[in-house]
Amino acid sequence: DAVESLLPRPPVVTIMGHVDHGKTSLLDALRGTDVVAGEAGGITQHIGAYQVTQKDKSKITFLDTPGHEAFTEMRQRGANVTDIVILVVAADDGLMPQTIEAISHTKAAGVPMIVAINKIDKHDANAQKVRERLLEHDIQVEEMGGETQDVEVSALKKLGLDDLIEKIQLQAELLELRANPDRSAEGTVIEAKLDKGRGPVATVLVSRGTLRVGDIFVCGAESGKVRALIDDKGRQVKEAGPSVPVEVLGLSGVPMAGDPLQVVETEARAREVAAYRASV
Numbered sequence: 001d002a003v004e005s006l007l008p009r010p011p012v013v014t015i016m017g018h019v020d021h022g023k024t025s026l027l028d029a030l031r032g033t034d035v036v037a038g039e040a041g042g043i044t045q046h047i048g049a050y051q052v053t054q055k056d057k058s059k060i061t062f063l064d065t066p067g068h069e070a071f072t073e074m075r076q077r078g079a080n081v082t083d084i085v086i087l088v089v090a091a092d093d094g095l096m097p098q099t100i101e102a103i104s105h106t107k108a109a110g111v112p113m114i115v116a117i118n119k120i121d122k123h124d125a126n127a128q129k130v131r132e133r134l135l136e137h138d139i140q141v142e143e144m145g146g147e148t149q150d151v152e153v154s155a156l157k158k159l160g161l162d163d164l165i166e167k168i169q170l171q172a173e174l175l176e177l178r179a180n181p182d183r184s185a186e187g188t189v190i191e192a193k194l195d196k197g198r199g200p201v202a203t204v205l206v207s208r209g210t211l212r213v214g215d216i217f218v219c220g221a222e223s224g225k226v227r228a229l230i231d232d233k234g235r236q237v238k239e240a241g242p243s244v245p246v247e248v249l250g251l252s253g254v255p256m257a258g259d260p261l262q263v264v265e266t267e268a269r270a271r272e273v274a275a276y277r278a279s280v
């Protein structure tokens with residue numbers, strides 16, 4: 001076999017933490033958007049996937065996860081498809097049950113963590129106490145003699161954001177993330193639903209190769225042919241390369257979150273694999 005040509009790819013960064021500690025607000029601040037305002041009760045109930053272009057033109061893919069206790073599985077999934085976890089801890093509230101849960105998902109996934117101590121604008125913020133409590137969970141930040149990066153931020157006042165981005169980029173460099181864009185695409189379903197107008201829709205994070213309109217694929221126990229690809233800004237695109245999240249239309253049915261997507265040669269082959277998977 002010829003050696004694959006591996007090219008640098010953007011890091012995939014999952015944001016985790018306790019409910020209302022400011023994950024979506026932080027991502028909004030990094031993206032210059034306002035997702036929180038559109039959420040029912042200000043509660044995130046799905047995994048949002050976005051790619052953000054930095055001042056130096058480099059890209060970072062972010063996955064936002066819900067902090068509500070009901071969504072353990074989504075947090076687990078988020079930790080498993082990511083390169084880096086950002087653990088958001090509100091400096092006034094401190095370590096809470098889903099903070100601790102997120103720490104254990106991150107450890108189980110073997111992924112490096114950056115701690116973002118948020119809401120430092122609040123009068124009762126206590127970043128030092130957060131660092132001390134993290135020690136109880138074997139997370140030692142640099143200031144405490146350890147190696148975990150931490151950064152004080154305020155999503156509300158937009159403080160510490162450049163510092164956070166720098167730390168993500170530094171961590172990403174250490175990981176030397178690479179993928180071959182010139183092969184048939186593979187990816188993972190982040191979430192999937194049946195859309196009234198568009199039929200089955202899956203948000204897929206491409207891990208390697210390039211997914212294109214017209215590609216034939218297997219996706220869990222479903223198959224299909226890419227009818228359209230829609231990026232995180234709602235625009236139709238013709239292709240999506242490594243680390244890019246896209247909505248895929250053209251599925252035979254709704255796959256399950258976490259299912260792999262693989263491009264294959266023929267529709268007969270796609271149906272055969274999907275039917276086999278549906279039978280086991």
Ligand code: GTP
Binds near residue numbers: 020021036118119
């Ligand atoms: P879930 O997705 O439901 O787990 O919540 P979340 O972690 O995404 O938190 P969200 O961004 O919805 O923010 C929760 C509340 O905290 C909102 O009222 C935000 O305005 C507020 N908030 C977020 N960041 C900050 C901050 O830096 N400072 C202050 N003072 N408030 C903040």
Ligand code: NA
Binds near residue numbers: 020044
């Ligand atoms: Na919230």
Ligand code: MG
Binds near residue numbers: 024025065067
């Ligand atoms: Mg949220």
